[in-house]
Amino acid sequence: xxxxxRTVWSHRHLLGIEQLSAGDIESILTTASSxxxxxGRPIRKVPxxxxxxxxxxxxxxxxxxxxxxxxxxxxxxxxxxxxxxxxSSVSKGETLLDxxxxxxxxxxxxxxxxxxxxxxxxxxxxYLSSQIINAGDGAHEHPTQALLDLMTLRERYPTFKxxxxxxxxxIMHSRVAMSNILALKKMGARVAVCGPPTMIPxxxxxxxxxVTHSLREAIQHSDVLNxxxxxxxxxxxxxxxxVREYHNVFGITRDKLSKAPKPLTIxxxxxxxxxxxxxxxxxxxxxxxxxxxxxxxxxxxxxxxYMLAGEGSELGKPIVT
Amino acid sequence: MEPRWTNASALWLKGARLVDPIPNLDEIGDLLLxxxxxxxxGKVDIAEFSGKTLDVSGKIIMPGxxxxxxxxxxxxxxxxxxxxxxxxxxxxxxxxxxxxxxxTAPAIDNVGIVRWVExxxxxxxxxxxPVAAVTKGREGKExxxxxxxxxxxxxxxxxxxxxxxxxRMMRLALEYSGMFGVTIIGHEEDKSLADGGVMHEGAVSTAxxxxxxxxxxxxxxxxxxxILLQYIGGRFHVAHASTARSLDLIREAKSRGLAxxxxxTPHHLSMTDESVRSFHTSTKMNPPLRLEQDRKALLQxxxxxxxxxxxxxxAPHSWEEKEREFDQAPFGIIGLETAxxxxxxxxxxxxxxxxxxxxxxxxxxxxxxxxxxEVALRKGEPANLVCFDPARSWTVSESxxxxxxxxxxxxxxxxxxxxxGVVRNRKTTMPIER
Numbered sequence: 001x002x003x004x005x006r007t008v009w010s011h012r013h014l015l016g017i018e019q020l021s022a023g024d025i026e027s028i029l030t031t032a033s034s035x036x037x038x039x040g041r042p043i044r045k046v047p048x049x050x051x052x053x054x055x056x057x058x059x060x061x062x063x064x065x066x067x068x069x070x071x072x073x074x075x076x077x078x079x080x081x082x083x084x085x086x087x088s089s090v091s092k093g094e095t096l097l098d099x100x101x102x103x104x105x106x107x108x109x110x111x112x113x114x115x116x117x118x119x120x121x122x123x124x125x126x127y128l129s130s131q132i133i134n135a136g137d138g139a140h141e142h143p144t145q146a147l148l149d150l151m152t153l154r155e156r157y158p159t160f161k162x163x164x165x166x167x168x169x170x171i172m173h174s175r176v177a178m179s180n181i182l183a184l185k186k187m188g189a190r191v192a193v194c195g196p197p198t199m200i201p202x203x204x205x206x207x208x209x210x211v212t213h214s215l216r217e218a219i220q221h222s223d224v225l226n227x228x229x230x231x232x233x234x235x236x237x238x239x240x241x242x243v244r245e246y247h248n249v250f251g252i253t254r255d256k257l258s259k260a261p262k263p264l265t266i267x268x269x270x271x272x273x274x275x276x277x278x279x280x281x282x283x284x285x286x287x288x289x290x291x292x293x294x295x296x297x298x299x300x301x302x303x304x305x306y307m308l309a310g311e312g313s314e315l316g317k318p319i320v321t
Numbered sequence: 322m323e324p325r326w327t328n329a330s331a332l333w334l335k336g337a338r339l340v341d342p343i344p345n346l347d348e349i350g351d352l353l354l355x356x357x358x359x360x361x362x363g364k365v366d367i368a369e370f371s372g373k374t375l376d377v378s379g380k381i382i383m384p385g386x387x388x389x390x391x392x393x394x395x396x397x398x399x400x401x402x403x404x405x406x407x408x409x410x411x412x413x414x415x416x417x418x419x420x421x422x423x424x425t426a427p428a429i430d431n432v433g434i435v436r437w438v439e440x441x442x443x444x445x446x447x448x449x450x451p452v453a454a455v456t457k458g459r460e461g462k463e464x465x466x467x468x469x470x471x472x473x474x475x476x477x478x479x480x481x482x483x484x485x486x487x488x489r490m491m492r493l494a495l496e497y498s499g500m501f502g503v504t505i506i507g508h509e510e511d512k513s514l515a516d517g518g519v520m521h522e523g524a525v526s527t528a529x530x531x532x533x534x535x536x537x538x539x540x541x542x543x544x545x546x547x548i549l550l551q552y553i554g555g556r557f558h559v560a561h562a563s564t565a566r567s568l569d570l571i572r573e574a575k576s577r578g579l580a581x582x583x584x585x586t587p588h589h590l591s592m593t594d595e596s597v598r599s600f601h602t603s604t605k606m607n608p609p610l611r612l613e614q615d616r617k618a619l620l621q622x623x624x625x626x627x628x629x630x631x632x633x634x635x636a637p638h639s640w641e642e643k644e645r646e647f648d649q650a651p652f653g654i655i656g657l658e659t660a661x662x663x664x665x666x667x668x669x670x671x672x673x674x675x676x677x678x679x680x681x682x683x684x685x686x687x688x689x690x691x692x693x694x695e696v697a698l699r700k701g702e703p704a705n706l707v708c709f710d711p712a713r714s715w716t717v718s719e720s721x722x723x724x725x726x727x728x729x730x731x732x733x734x735x736x737x738x739x740x741x742g743v744v745r746n747r748k749t750t751m752p753i754e755r
Binding site: 018095096097115117118119120122123137138139140141175178201202203204206207 | 522523524526527528529530531533535599600641644645646647648649
């Protein structure tokens with residue numbers, strides 16, 4: 001962007017994509033590209049965040065997101081601590097607020113937070129003086145996932161304008177879907193969701209997305225499919241009749257994709273259920289960017305950490321290397 | 322905050338707008354209160370007066386308000402509210418009578434507990450009318466001993482908060498309660514649709530990733546209960562209506578002459594699901610804040626007379642319980658202290674109700690449904706009134722509440738109009754120099 005050197009990053013927290021402008025997203029992606037270059041060097045570490053302390057506060061189990069954040073923090077030379085509780089803090093009898101305040105009392109700068117309750121980071125941001133990065137709050141948002149998805153798309157497409165992206169699967173319980181919808185819409189893409197009506201949340205069209213229940217139609221009219229994980233326990237509450245039927249109707253197979261007018265880029269936020277929402281030959285196929293997404297995840301998280309640390313400062317200054 | 326009472330055994334209130342639907346009164350005049358009774362009303366002309374006088378010109382005086390839907394948490398959760406602190410809240414809000422819901426621990430479901438509650442309320446300046454449970458323990462399985470409860474003065478029954486899911490049980494409740502002409506109050510919710518939800522289901526719940534409670538969960542239950550009411554008879558009152566559709570159903574039932582009444586809360590009249598975007602748990606209640614079109618329909622329902630009562634659903638929760646993750650916090654907000662100000666701001670100022678109609682819906686109708694004695698601004702009646710300054714804007718703060726709990730969505734908000742005080746018998750909370 002022509003004026004990117006003058007964009008001022010003014011966000012204290014990264015609570016969601018909702019609070020970001022298109023310019024903010026563009027700045028993060030540009031910064032992330034510079035960090036990706038660093039990740040390709042023999043020594044993949046810069047002293048940018050030396051002296052800063054980041055706590056990864058994970059109230060919900062996560063492997064890839066936590067490791068991705070950990071690596072991003074380490075690459076930037078931040079001091080980092082992991083705090084993981086399986087289930088919620090309630091099981092220990094301590095409230096979320098007390099847990100967070102106690103950790104903050106140990107003098108820290110940033111909190112990377114995952115929690116099963118939508119709005120939990122927004123709630124904490126009213127009480128903590130630390131900066132907060134939302135690493136997933138229930139079915140609400142997962143902003144760094146959307147940013148890494150956009151970074152991956154930007155590497156393959158010249159512009160987001162009118163790029164046709166369809167999110168396939170359990171939209172209702174997906175923070176990945178919500179953050180992707182918001183980010184893609186802000187960047188001018190055309191977004192659709194495809195899945196069984198029982199897993200499409202009410203009034204989602206109001207967010208400016210198309211809704212279809214026909215995977216065939218989605219494949220016909222998309223450039224990109226972002227395939228969401230199906231949580232198998234959703235079957236137990238009756239949202240779909242069987243894994244077999246789900247795979248038959250909504251599973252991404254080479255056969256179904258062969259009907260596309262041109263090859264579709266295949267994304268998946270992971271972890272995958274191979275043979276359920278996506279077949280192995282698609283996941284590992286030539287148009288899959290699934291592992292590229294993972295690589296970009298580290299770069300995007302480095303960019304977010306870096307930009308939050310420089311809150312209020314002008315962007316475009318060289319990254320210290 | 323505890324209301325401050327002063328002696329008012331001889332009090333001359335001058336120049337107020339006197340509003341009372343019972344004698345259909347709406348005029349500027351004086352009130353002379355002697356020994357706890359209205360000695361003169363309208364034009365008061367006495368040569369010598371040794372009592373206190375108070376210029377209340379520009380203020381409105383109405384019969385003391387009655388809230389037919391409050392939770393005082395006693396017995397069981399005295400940390401959140403007691404009958405005494407609930408009455409502080411009531412007085413601050415201009416209420417001199419309150420019906421309290423039986424969702425206590427243990428539930429108010431037998432004569433012993435009703436008597437105990439009444440004992441706890443003895444001597445307080447608010448009439449406290451316990452609503453007893455429809456079913457034992459509010460479990461929806463067996464009727465409470467309604468005849469006995471009616472015998473000691475219970476006039477309404479509700480399993481509030483625990484909707485009666487079984488159609489058969491609701492049928493039995495309407496049949497049995499019909500013997501005594503008492504009212505069944507329904508918390509209308511189809512649990513199979515609503516369970517797990519934490520806010521209104523719609524575009525906002527989708528955007529926030531919060532599980533929704535669809536409006537139709539209320540509508541379906543209202544439809545069922547109106548069908549039962551037509552078949553069985555009895556008296557039925559719909560608690561806290563929140564949807565346009567349920568109101569249409571009630572309007573239609575009333576036009577057919579069914580004995581149904583309905584209440585609405587100040588928060589459903591003043592807020593929508595958009596408020597939840599803040600993730601503040603003071604916007605979490607059940608039924609949830611609905612859409613703007615629902616809010617508009619409720620206002621219209623007040624205006625056209627479909628809605629009989631404005632009730633608070635005052636639901637105190639301790640800070641520890643409420644100040645947490647949105648989906649894990651309990652439902653409910655307090656409302657007694659702010660109700661009349663919210664009604665003035667969002668209903669009267671917006672032209673939906675006159676003051677006469679406000680008095681009907683916040684004092685007369687709820688007392689009538691709860692079969693309480695009339696409170697009127699008439700010569701010879703006991704002094705029981707609220708004085709309200711409609712012009713006074715105020716920003717709500719935590720220190721303005723009488724309740725033990727502070728879970729109000731109006732904290733920090735500016736409301737137009739404020740209760741000046743009440744007079745109850747020989748005492749008043751109005752600011753009068755000693």
